[in-house]
Amino acid sequence: MPQNDRPLTLRQRLRLYARERQFIHLLRNQVAAVSSLLEVVLAVLVLIALLISTVPIAQEMFSLVSNNSTDAFQTFLGHAFNLVIGIEFIKMLAKHSPGSALEVLLYAIARSMIMDHASPLQNLISVASIAIIFLIRRFTFVHSFGSTMPDGSAAPDMGAPATHQGDETFA
Numbered sequence: 001m002p003q004n005d006r007p008l009t010l011r012q013r014l015r016l017y018a019r020e021r022q023f024i025h026l027l028r029n030q031v032a033a034v035s036s037l038l039e040v041v042l043a044v045l046v047l048i049a050l051l052i053s054t055v056p057i058a059q060e061m062f063s064l065v066s067n068n069s070t071d072a073f074q075t076f077l078g079h080a081f082n083l084v085i086g087i088e089f090i091k092m093l094a095k096h097s098p099g100s101a102l103e104v105l106l107y108a109i110a111r112s113m114i115m116d117h118a119s120p121l122q123n124l125i126s127v128a129s130i131a132i133i134f135l136i137r138r139f140t141f142v143h144s145f146g147s148t149m150p151d152g153s154a155a156p157d158m159g160a161p162a163t164h165q166g167d168e169t170f171a
Contacts, residue, residue: 043093050086057083074115081111102133109133 008016060076085107092100112118113126 039093043090046086046090046093050083050090053079053083053086078111078115081107081115085111099137102137106130106133 057076057079060072060079064072064076085104088100088104088107092104109126109129113123116122118126
C-alpha cells in the first residue's frame with residue numbers, strides 16, 4: 001500500500017489540528033491588528049477633517065458680529081454641534097468604552113433635537129431616547145465592561161464606583 005493512501009493516525013490528526021488552530025489564531029491576531037490600525041487611521045483622518053472644519057466655523061463666528069440674523073446663528077450652532085459630535089466620535093474610536101459610545105449618541109440626539117425643528121412627537125421621542133440612555137448608564141452599565149484602555153490603563157470616562165444606599169453608582 002502506498003504511503004499517501006494510508007489513513008492518518010490519531011497522533012497525526014492531532015498534530016494537524018493543532019497546526020490548524022495555531023494558524024487560525026495567528027490569522028485572527030493579524031486581522032485584529034490590521035483593524036486596530038485602520039481604526040487609528042480613521043480617527044486621524046476624522047481629526048484632520050475636524051481641524052480643517054474649524055476654519056469655516058471661526059469665520060462664521062466673526063460674521064455673527066456683523067450679521068444679527070438668527071439664521072446665521074443657527075448655521076453656526078449646527079457646525080459647532082457637528083464638531084462636538086466629531087470630537088466625541090474620535091474619543092469613541094480611541095477609548096473603546098461604552099461610556100464614550102453613549103456620549104456620541106447623546107450629542108447626536110441633542111443635535112437632532114435642537115437643530116432640526118422637529119415635531120412635538122419627534123421631540124418627545126428624542127427626550128425619551130436621552131432618558132433611556134441615562135437609565136442604561138445608571139442601572140445596567142457594567143462598570144468593568146470597557147473600563148480599561150487597550151493598554152490596560154483605566155478609561156478616562158470611567159469613574160470609580162461609589163456606593164449609594166447599597167447600590168453601586170458611577171461617577
